[in-house]
Amino acid sequence: MRFAFCLYKYFPFGGQQRNFLKIAEVCMARGHQVDVFTTSWKDEIPDGFKVSVLPIRGFTNHRRRESLAEKLSQCVAASHYDAVVGFYKIPGLDIYYAADTCYAAKADERSFLYRMTEHCRSYLRMEKAVFGKSSTTEILLLSEQEKAVFIDYYGTPEHRFHLLPPGISRDCLAHPNDDKVCEELRRELNIGLETNVVLLAGSGFRTKGVDRAIRAISALPPELLEKTILLVVGQGKALLFQWLAWRLGIAGKVRFLGGRKDILRFFIAADLLLHPAYRENTGTVLIEAMAAGLPVLATDTCGFSNHIERADAGEIVPDPFKQETLNQLLVYMLTSEKKEQWRQNGKSYVAKTDVFSRAEKAADVIEKVAAGKNY
Numbered sequence: 001m002r003f004a005f006c007l008y009k010y011f012p013f014g015g016q017q018r019n020f021l022k023i024a025e026v027c028m029a030r031g032h033q034v035d036v037f038t039t040s041w042k043d044e045i046p047d048g049f050k051v052s053v054l055p056i057r058g059f060t061n062h063r064r065r066e067s068l069a070e071k072l073s074q075c076v077a078a079s080h081y082d083a084v085v086g087f088y089k090i091p092g093l094d095i096y097y098a099a100d101t102c103y104a105a106k107a108d109e110r111s112f113l114y115r116m117t118e119h120c121r122s123y124l125r126m127e128k129a130v131f132g133k134s135s136t137t138e139i140l141l142l143s144e145q146e147k148a149v150f151i152d153y154y155g156t157p158e159h160r161f162h163l164l165p166p167g168i169s170r171d172c173l174a175h176p177n178d179d180k181v182c183e184e185l186r187r188e189l190n191i192g193l194e195t196n197v198v199l200l201a202g203s204g205f206r207t208k209g210v211d212r213a214i215r216a217i218s219a220l221p222p223e224l225l226e227k228t229i230l231l232v233v234g235q236g237k238a239l240l241f242q243w244l245a246w247r248l249g250i251a252g253k254v255r256f257l258g259g260r261k262d263i264l265r266f267f268i269a270a271d272l273l274l275h276p277a278y279r280e281n282t283g284t285v286l287i288e289a290m291a292a293g294l295p296v297l298a299t300d301t302c303g304f305s306n307h308i309e310r311a312d313a314g315e316i317v318p319d320p321f322k323q324e325t326l327n328q329l330l331v332y333m334l335t336s337e338k339k340e341q342w343r344q345n346g347k348s349y350v351a352k353t354d355v356f357s358r359a360e361k362a363a364d365v366i367e368k369v370a371a372g373k374n375y
Contacts, residue, residue: 001082001370002033006072008065008088011042013235013259014203015284016099019167020087022359023097024049030363035081037072039064062122065090069126082370091129094369097140097362101281103127104153131156138369140164140362142282143303162365166304167358168284171264172291174347178268185269196228196334199270199294201263201285205236209276209299211244212326216276218248219327224334225253230274233266235259267292272333276317276326277302287355290346297333311349313342
């Protein structure tokens with residue numbers, strides 16, 4: 001069968017992008033043809049992929065997305081596809097991979113004037129085209145808690161949702177040579193083995209709560225701050241956050257390392273994953289950290305925070321978020337005697353839970369929907 005996969009932008013360090021790539025690879029391994037349509041591809045194109053970079057117009061984000069939707073519609077109409085799979089919200093999709101939270105819910109938290117802007121109206125139209133009652137788009141759901149939100153706003157029939165398990169690589173599992181990997185990376189970064197390494201991994205620094213993390217580091221007791229460092233790995237605009245660290249007097253305690261393809265080495269070398277996201281549909285990095293035996297401190301607005309609680313593999317900051325609570329929990333986790341217990345609990349949980357088959361289950365749904373269209 002022939003599938004059209006639609007992605008706004010591809011870069012190698014985004015969670016959505018990595019999941020898109022895995023699903024496409026599984027579909028191709030099953031003998032299907034996958035044609036990719038996007039506005040930007042920043043990496044080598046894997047063997048067998050046909051990638052079309054579509055020219056779009058517009059001075060604003062919403063207009064560029066509308067332009068891409070128009071271009072995509074033209075491309076799909078010119079060629080027969082058994083299924084059109086979208087990784088962003090646009091009309092005409094057979095299947096939508098729901099990596100984003102409900103925009104209508106976020107808009108409700110903003111002012112009346114914001115909700116009247118063309119930007120907001122455009123995004124709401126795009127979302128309704130996917131989740132509205134009259135839509136036929138099937139939805140690959142990543143977080144159970146988001147389903148209720150979409151149903152509340154759009155009345156989406158439950159049968160159109162297909163809940164997927166987390167999808168991480170088995171490469172994240174702990175290995176016998178982890179101690180060697182830890183020593184090598186810390187040596188490369190000139191970080192001593194006695195230093196507490198707090199890791200924040202993710203692209204999109206504002207959403208991931210990098211400001212919250214920097215404030216929590218700055219609030220550490222002096223003797224603990226002296227032997228602690230925050231490593232931020234991922235793509236994003238670091239300048240404002242570097243300025244915040246400087247203003248709080250901890251510029252030397254925060255390093256921005258950019259996107260890295262060797263993120264597993266950081267899971268192994270770190271002492272704690274800090275993920276104080278403002279809003280996160282899933283948070284695959286939480287599961288990846290557990291698999292590697294890294295304790296996690298996250299906000300409960302992350303869709304996968306429930307896995308941390310079930311596993312007892314760290315601590316969760318409850319909603320509504322309070323910076324003081326995060327600060328206290330960071331101190332507790334860095335000094336707790338439960339560190340090894342959290343590590344073992346996380347690895348044990350991953351060993352007995354399906355956290356690997358998201359791409360395969362997504363491909364199953366795509367095949368079923370495509371077969372139904374052609375019946």
